[in-house]
Amino acid sequence: MATERAWTPHGAYVLTGTGYDPRGQVVRAGRTVTPDSAPDLAAMLRVALLCNDAALEPPGDGSTQWRALGDPTEAALLVAGARLGLDHAELKRELPRVAEIPFDSDRKRMTTLHSRSDGGFQVACKGAPEAVIRPEVLADALEVAAQAGARAEELARRGYRVLALAGGDVAGGAGPPATWESGLSLLGLVGLMDPPRSESEPTITACRRAGVVPLLITGDHPLTARAVADRLGIASRGAEVTTGERIREGGVELTEVRVCARTTPEQKLDIVQAWRGAGHVVAMTGDGVNDGPALRRADIGVAMGGRGTEVARQAADLVLADDNPATIVAAVEEGRRVYxxxxxxxxxxxxxxxxxxxxxxxxxxxxxxxxxxxxxxxxxxxxxxxxxxxxxxxxxxxxxxxxxxxxxxxxxxxxxxxxxxxxxxxxxxxxxxxxxxxxxxxxxxxxxxxxxxxxxxxxxxxxxxxxxxxxxxxxxxxxxxxxxxxxxxxxxxxxxxxxxxxxxxxxxxxxxxxxxxxxxxxxxxxxxxxxxxxxxxxxxxxxxxxxx
Incomplete structure (x- = not known):
């Protein structure tokens, strides 16, 4: 996963580089920028580094590549800050974290509180655009919020995972946590590309040929899910993307769903159970903590061994050591051979x-x-x-x-x-x-x-x-x-x-x-x-x- 696009109310940026290697550039209008020449972007990426629990591991022990420790999305934000020239370690020393409101699937945002040398506090917030660009969270004008919303939809339609970042200063006491996420300033958006593995498209094709029905269930924006589904051939281009909100409202036939976005762990569980209740054998793949319940409930839970969390691996029946979806097709083929x-x-x-x-x-x-x-x-x-x-x-x-x-x-x-x-x-x-x-x-x-x-x-x-x-x-x-x-x-x-x-x-x-x-x-x-x-x-x- 990599941060490839950034947007602030003052302009748009393109980030270059490979993988999690911090070496790279940030370009605006064909020119490389620095924290001094792009203070708007620097302010946004400082929040991305502060509201972050990941780390980067340099090459070593026979590996020639930088690796992410923690959530891949947060690691991609660390790389973006490094490519602009920000120092994560120095920023943490300058603004140590004193409290946080962790991310959860209902709120869809994470907020951290950092103490300043003058006795005040700085708030750093990141999350899904629809969870951050809200009147109760931001103090920005409606025009800025509308502009950011349109830009977020544009990036999502192109297949990017989009995060919104906001920040603010608190003078004197920090106050109760409920007050941290109000009156913030929208700093901008980042577009992260999580490209499917090269084996993913032939894997989906092989599954369809074998009579296995592929589903895409994700917490991403519906437009992002639509772009990924179209790229991999998971659903026909005219198929509708169902959202977790529609499932919550009821009236959705879950066994007719092929692409579902903005889902919660409970809704993933409901989808798995609906297919099982209809007499199907369900295999669920996942790598995150939120996938744990659905992995446990599925007939065959398949976790990623490399990028997967320990919760996902413990909940699954099988663990793919190579994180390669083609291994699933090979396993189905072997099962059919044995039978x-x-x-x-x-x-x-x-x-x-x-x-x-x-x-x-x-x-x-x-x-x-x-x-x-x-x-x-x-x-x-x-x-x-x-x-x-x-x-x-x-x-x-x-x-x-x-x-x-x-x-x-x-x-x-x-x-x-x-x-x-x-x-x-x-x-x-x-x-x-x-x-x-x-x-x-x-x-x-x-x-x-x-x-x-x-x-x-x-x-x-x-x-x-x-x-x-x-x-x-x-x-x-x-x-x-x-x-x-x-x-x-x-x-x-x-x-x-x-x-x-x-x-x-x-x-x-x-x-x-x-x-x-x-x-x-x-x-x-x-x-x-x-x-x-x-x-x-x-x-x-x-x-x-x-x-x-």
Missing amino acids: ANVRRVLLYGLAGGTAEIVVMLLGPFLGMPLPLSAAQILWINLLTHGLPGVALGAEPVDPDAMRRPPRPPEESVLGAGLWRRVLFMGAFISVVTLVVGAWARETGRPWQSMLFLVLGATQLGVALGSRARPGSLANPFLLIAVGAALGLQVAGVYLPPLRELLGTEPLAATDLLVACAVSGLGYAVMRLQARLRPERPPGQDPRRAEGA
Whole structure:
């Protein structure tokens, strides 16, 4: 955050520089100014330095950049004063703080009282323009207040966070705090730019594509919120900005709000609760003390680890160590990958298990008294549910995972038609296996060995057909696991020690080719089913499941 614009009733200024580095210049009408040549600006920035609790930390400990200690907004004001040539430490010694009225979300301003060497006191006040430019606070003429209000709106419309600064002198006793914020003089406005990270716009785009509804809830001016929302694509350009005052008055459907400005912590909490009450999963991001209640109430509270306050970090479920919003999208993608793999493994395991049960139950009715021995069943389970099952759980994310809307929170893990796919694939594997076994029995072939080989190999074909990225080497472990399992399945028919253990007979080369060809149907049918029945229908309402 940086102070880029300043305005006083006597003129407008531009501040140059990078980040929190105090080196920079203040320019007016193309000329660099100093405290002596711009006393109006110097008076305003002195108030900004006095009514301030932040500090700047110079480069060190391997860092090459100046860092802000405390609120970033106040740190940006310290930088502005330094670029004009003001000394913060000297000013605090000259006018030590003796009392303060801290900032809160209702008053939207902060006031400090400083003792002067002559026994009097100086008042320094900063806050939102609408909280400072008020008749009960200022003693200025109405023309000056109107001029400042128009300038504040202009800066806000350009995306600046605007603060108004006022000051005054108190002779003799300080009086009660209620009297400090009256009869002050408006010193001017500052426009601070808090530019979105370069990753923010693609993050919002990715969220929208994934069916996540982005909301902007801020304490800034509505025009500032409008400019940021337009820049990031959070809401359509014609969408209305709702304010905390309108929410307080009632009659606002909170789940229809996309951009909300000048909100209090209670109103942020109300918005989160409204979306949760409508059945959505809500993720709330924040970094300030005022975000704490909403972070705690949200389904997933996400705090910033770098710039976030300790209150926000303690209230959140997750802390972003890099403060990068793109990490949220990566986390959503990883969550979808894990969930998809759980469903993938369930489909593969339950379909194979169903097929084995059906084969054992129906085999005797087709003239096969004992389709498989106990050892053969255990061998098939060991090979199919062992390494291949584990490897399926490590499948990479589906390329289309972030183009689908979220699943409804109430949906079971076997929902969205998965149990039907389990029954279909189980029935298909059963039919293929029983047909091959019956054919082998009728033609005088070793039918039990062929049934044993086809039942195991067809399940392995289903595993290959379940891949998230078929035709690639994205998960080589699965290819190795399936290859090894298939080799051991064939070895169970040909190696004498395994034949003796499993009770199988060797197959002729033609019989082996028939078994392998039929088993390949498991892969083909699984791929065809995945194409015809995607995980989520494209037309499902994305807002049914998630809001953020």
